[in-house]
Each structure stands twice: as C-alpha cells, then as structure tokens.
Amino acid sequence: MADAIITLKIMPESPDIDLAELEKKSVEVIKEITGETQYKSELEPIAFGLKAIKIIFVMDEQLGSPDKISEKIADFEEVASCEVTDVRRAIG
Secondary structure, eight states: OEEEEEEEEESSSTSSSSSHHHHHHHHHHHHHOOOOOOOOEEEEETTTTTTEEEEEEEEGGGGGHHHHHHHHHSSSSEEEEEEEEEEEEEOO
C-alpha cells in the first residue's frame, strides 16, 4: 500500500488556549498512532483572534482511517473540534 498525506484542522475552545502546547499534544497523538516524526504545522486565522492549527503529516494507508487520530485530539479539553480536511495519496 501507499502513504497518504493527511491534513488536520484543530479548532481551540477559545483564543486564550496555548496553541504551542496544543500542537505539541496533538503531534504526540500523531506520533503514537502513525510512528511518524515529521510534520508541518501552521496557524490559520479564523476570526476575533481565534486561530486554528493545521497539521500536515504522512500516514501509511495500512493503518486505516485518520479519523481515529482526529477523534482522539477532539477529546482534548481545550479543543472545540478536530477534523480531517484533506487526504491525498503520496506518489513516489
């Protein structure tokens, strides 16, 4: 099977949430499930000072759906929602 490139969008509960700490916790979940250590993250301004965290990482398709990662992150107390916004098959 091939690798998939996954994009997660994590919405914090409020603008007061420490985004660096939330990103760190989220990446730990990704590492735990996929074993991947490389990722790219960026902040996406939403409104009124609220920013979402977008994390892009590679995942082996044999591991199944990335939904289990987003569900685990969505269970964090400081997260309003976490969704998989993009899945692409890696070629090469």
